[in-house]
Amino acid sequence: MAYVFVYGTLKKGQPNYHYMMDSNNGKAEFVATAFTTHKYPLVIASKYNVPYLLNLPGQGHRIHGEIYKVDNRMLDFLDDFESVPARYQRTVVELEVKESAGKTDGDKMMPGSITEVFVYSTTTYQPDWPSGPTFDSYDAYGDHGLIYVCKEDRD
Template structure:
């Protein structure tokens, strides 16, 4: 009987995206396997804010507030999913929930599946927080995160997470 590795889809919108400070973690073999599939945007609006002295991007679990958030969909194995859960502080800091996404551009391999067209809807896990300061919902909302963006709030690497 062949060995089968379960793969899940994960939507990243912050420091784990291409060109961002923690992107390299997606491809450290010790963390598991990840494959970029597509750029996408949440179907629902959410507040994506930058907060704390470390300028961390937080997606607040407040559906229908904020903006549609742009990010990337990755296919990850169970080892990477566990790493991401630990990295994101599930369940105390973040929760992992299934979210509907609008595909913007599909780049990944489909291995016999039909390649989703731009504009089609798919699902992936997303990390959002329900644990935040009372003033966070009033912070500026972003459609897309970039540590070097014009907001001037560059991500600060922390001990143990750099």
């Protein structure tokens, strides 16, 4: 089992959350909400309005998201879904737990505790992305007005 931090379309209430809950992809269990201990640029980019976490520590904002405990099958699915290593890389990020879902198989992430988990970020991006608008939290239906285009709807 591994822990993964999701900050974009895989969060609860977002367009791709159903993939996290599809048992055909493996097992994912919500553990906690959290935010990065370091700042990163979270941008919405490409013609599909995809959220990208740029692997540029120290720039942007502390990013808010959700921690999930996943099995190896789900981790493999997420690697494929996130196009690792072509589009994203799975790296480790340090997080501060905001709210815990409680005990998970004997694990407990207490609010305020610091933990390290996997995250999907990118080092491959357009030169203007870091200087554009950045966000501390992603919502596909947010005030930014950038409508996310799901993979199945792309040409």
